[in-house]
Amino acid sequence: MEERMMNRWWRIAGGLSMNLALGAVYAWSIFVAPLEKEFGWKRADTSMVFTILVFVFGLTFILAGRLQDKLGPFKISVIGAVANALGFFMCAYTTTQTWMFFWLGVVAATGQGFGYATPIPVMAKWFPDRRGLAVGLAVAGYGGGSAIFGPLGGNWLIPTYGWRTTFTVFGIIFFVMGIVAAFLLKNPPPGYRPAGWTPAPAAKAAGTTYDFTPGEVVKTTSFYWMWIAYALGTSAGLMVISQLVPFARSKGVPLALATTAIFIGAVGNASGRILSGWMSDALGRLNVLRLMIAIAAVSMFILPHTGGVAAVPVFLYLMVFVAYWCYGTQLSVNASTASDFWGTKNAGVNYGLLFTAWGVAGIIGPRIGGRMFDLYGNYTYAFYTAGAICAVALVAELMAKRPAIPQVQQEARAKA
Numbered sequence: 001m002e003e004r005m006m007n008r009w010w011r012i013a014g015g016l017s018m019n020l021a022l023g024a025v026y027a028w029s030i031f032v033a034p035l036e037k038e039f040g041w042k043r044a045d046t047s048m049v050f051t052i053l054v055f056v057f058g059l060t061f062i063l064a065g066r067l068q069d070k071l072g073p074f075k076i077s078v079i080g081a082v083a084n085a086l087g088f089f090m091c092a093y094t095t096t097q098t099w100m101f102f103w104l105g106v107v108a109a110t111g112q113g114f115g116y117a118t119p120i121p122v123m124a125k126w127f128p129d130r131r132g133l134a135v136g137l138a139v140a141g142y143g144g145g146s147a148i149f150g151p152l153g154g155n156w157l158i159p160t161y162g163w164r165t166t167f168t169v170f171g172i173i174f175f176v177m178g179i180v181a182a183f184l185l186k187n188p189p190p191g192y193r194p195a196g197w198t199p200a201p202a203a204k205a206a207g208t209t210y211d212f213t214p215g216e217v218v219k220t221t222s223f224y225w226m227w228i229a230y231a232l233g234t235s236a237g238l239m240v241i242s243q244l245v246p247f248a249r250s251k252g253v254p255l256a257l258a259t260t261a262i263f264i265g266a267v268g269n270a271s272g273r274i275l276s277g278w279m280s281d282a283l284g285r286l287n288v289l290r291l292m293i294a295i296a297a298v299s300m301f302i303l304p305h306t307g308g309v310a311a312v313p314v315f316l317y318l319m320v321f322v323a324y325w326c327y328g329t330q331l332s333v334n335a336s337t338a339s340d341f342w343g344t345k346n347a348g349v350n351y352g353l354l355f356t357a358w359g360v361a362g363i364i365g366p367r368i369g370g371r372m373f374d375l376y377g378n379y380t381y382a383f384y385t386a387g388a389i390c391a392v393a394l395v396a397e398l399m400a401k402r403p404a405i406p407q408v409q410q411e412a413r414a415k416a
Contacts, residue, residue, distance in 0.1 A: 017178075020145045021174040022142055025050075029243065032046045045370075047242055052106070055359045056106055056359070057358075057362070064076055073187060077114070080112070080116070083108065087106075119135075119181075121344065124335075124339040136333075140273045140274045142331070212403070221401075227354060228357070228393070232390065237324065239364075239366060239382060280333045293326065293394045298387070300386040331358070
């Protein structure tokens with residue numbers, strides 16, 4: 001029993017290590033000003049790098065999820081670790097936008113998709129009793145990676161050694177962390193259940209007793225409502241993430257304090273993934289998602305009116321924390337919801353289908369920020385637009401319901 005318990009916690013450690021390495025991409029905004037200064041790129045140009053990365057990440061996650069379900073987590077994790085590290089490493093040699101689009105937007109993004117595809121199904125299988133909390137802990141690293149690498153790069157490496165060296169250092173670190181994680185991410189034995197645990201069908205976060213195939217998932221109306229809510233709800237968060245440092249600077253916040261906002265946001269992102277995951281175990285997945293999307297909508301209308309009036313922009317930090325919390329919640333709780341609603345057997349590919357919403361959000365969010373800034377010279381209308389799409393996301397989430405087991409399967413069970 002103790003050995004099995006240690007097995008469970010080692011898997012969380014592996015998920016954290018992998019996601020810390022992957023989540024440094026949320027610190028992307030530390031590279032925006034140096035790249036624009038050296039190459040004369042516009043804000044929409046630098047935003048496009050992040051847009052391509054998120055979109056490719058979302059697409060490759062489907063393939064990685066399918067392969068993970070068939071081949072297991074180790075091989076997929078190794079591919080993810082190598083590609084992510086290589087992409088960052090090669091960005092040190094950037095001379096054109098195309099180079100950056102390929103190595104960060106395609107190669108590193110593919111590594112992100114493969115690396116992120118493994119911890120979530122592994123956690124869902126090891127922790128059927130605390131799925132929301134376990135998935136939240138594992139993916140918290142993705143939210144918290146920028147808390148480490150944002151200040152490391154923005155406050156020390158870039159000012160001291162330049163952005164090229166920073167990409168090189170990041171690539172080496174990410175390779176080591178990803179390979180370590182690959183050895184820790186293993187599936188439990190078939191039919192595994194924690195000692196002393198029995199499913200409670202009446203619980204608000206109870207998992208389905210039927211494993212949906214991908215074809216059956218896309219026939220449920222809940223999939224489409226959840227997809228719309230996921231795409232629009234995370235678009236707002238990605239808009240903030242992709243523009244955070246430039247936005248803070250535009251409000252009069254000094255560079256060091258603007259970079260600190262990345263740390264504040266990362267803590268909020270990780271907290272949302274963990275604590276909202278824990279809350280969803282008790283309150284229900286959809287209830288928590290609805291609450292956090294509603295709060296996100298409000299925060300988007302408040303954020304453009306924060307700034308650097310005080311020596312330390314406390315109110316800006318507070319609202320960034322809230323916005324990132326709501327964003328992190330969606331990445332964590334949607335993953336748990338997918339396993340609860342559609343089963344764990346095909347968790348990789350089923351969540352991959354839902355996760356394409358995040359890839360689309362990668363187009364919507366950063367483009368809103370970059371385009372609105374180029375048009376108006378500030379981010380006010382970008383935040384207002386993000387708040388409006390969060391309101392639409394809330395309506396979609398309210399329409400989502402737990403899917404019923406397909407009629408054919410119900411009849412087959414009745415005959416059995």
